[in-house]
Amino acid sequence: MNIVKRIALPLTLIVGIVFILTTAWSQDEMTVVDNSVFDNPQRPVSVFEHDLHNEAAGIDECNVCHHVYEDGQLVEDESSEDMSCSDCHDLETSDGQPPLMSAFHANCKGCHEAEGKGPIMCGECHIK
Numbered sequence: 001m002n003i004v005k006r007i008a009l010p011l012t013l014i015v016g017i018v019f020i021l022t023t024a025w026s027q028d029e030m031t032v033v034d035n036s037v038f039d040n041p042q043r044p045v046s047v048f049e050h051d052l053h054n055e056a057a058g059i060d061e062c063n064v065c066h067h068v069y070e071d072g073q074l075v076e077d078e079s080s081e082d083m084s085c086s087d088c089h090d091l092e093t094s095d096g097q098p099p100l101m102s103a104f105h106a107n108c109k110g111c112h113e114a115e116g117k118g119p120i121m122c123g124e125c126h127i128k
């Protein structure tokens with residue numbers, strides 16, 4: 001009996017803290033692609049529920065999107081997940097790599113077209 005009483009309060013606290021942390025974490029999950037790097041966005045921000053999307057699409061490798069190139073060659077086992085696409089892709093063209101908007105469209109729409117799954121139409125990603 002005594003021991004139950006002694007652990008009851010700490011246990012409740014721990015469960016509470018874990019609950020708060022997981023709730024805060026899930027609110028933090030990405031649901032849209034941040035468009036703040038575009039000076040004057042023309043479209044509503046694109047829907048992209050990062051984790052759910054990648055699970056549903058069955059993508060295992062992070063670097064399918066978060067790639068790393070060296071001298072124009074894709075580096076197979078490396079990932080740039082700690083960087084934004086805009087860290088390497090400028091708004092305007094640079095060094096033979098696609099500018100930012102084209103990079104997003106080629107990556108997102110490119111795969112949807114290739115797989116015959118996922119949205120292709122503007123309004124299916126840029127949802128008002």
Ligand code: HEC
Binds near residue numbers: 042047108
């Ligand atoms: C598969 C999803 C997808 C589709 C389909 C798509 N886009 Fe995008 N688009 C994006 C993403 C992701 C970005 C970068 C983040 C953002 O702006 O949402 C972007 C960025 C843009 C931007 C630059 C940011 C801005 O708002 O000015 C424009 C303009 C744009 N898209 C127009 C279009 C047009 C026009 C179409 C249809 C011909 C289209 N997009 C179809 C995903 C998509």
Ligand code: HEC
Binds near residue numbers: 059060086
């Ligand atoms: C289908 C493409 C795609 C795949 C696959 C993918 N990501 Fe991302 N991820 C993105 C995009 C797009 C962004 C937003 C980048 C930006 O705003 O420049 C992003 C952002 C992130 C961020 C930034 C954190 C945030 O919430 O803003 C992290 C961390 C991340 N991804 C980790 C991963 C990891 C780990 C994997 C593999 C398990 C992965 N990603 C797989 C497309 C992808």
Ligand code: HEC
Binds near residue numbers: 073097106
């Ligand atoms: C560390 C720098 C870096 C980051 C971060 C990066 N890219 Fe790239 N990306 C490059 C380089 C360099 C090229 C040109 C490769 C070549 O020479 O063909 C490229 C090419 C591309 C291409 C065309 C070739 C291909 O692989 O399909 C697309 C599309 C693209 N990037 C999309 C993205 C998206 C979307 C993100 C964010 C999720 C992103 N990139 C993040 C460096 C980067």
Ligand code: HEC
Binds near residue numbers: 064119
């Ligand atoms: C490597 C392939 C691949 C890439 C890259 C990819 N997608 Fe997808 N996407 C898919 C597949 C496959 C589906 C269909 C999943 C299903 O069957 O539910 C999908 C579905 C979607 C959907 C509808 C379902 C949902 O999750 O809401 C949206 C919106 C979407 N993708 C947005 C994007 C955006 C935005 C990007 C770029 C940042 C992107 N996708 C990059 C493969 C990809």
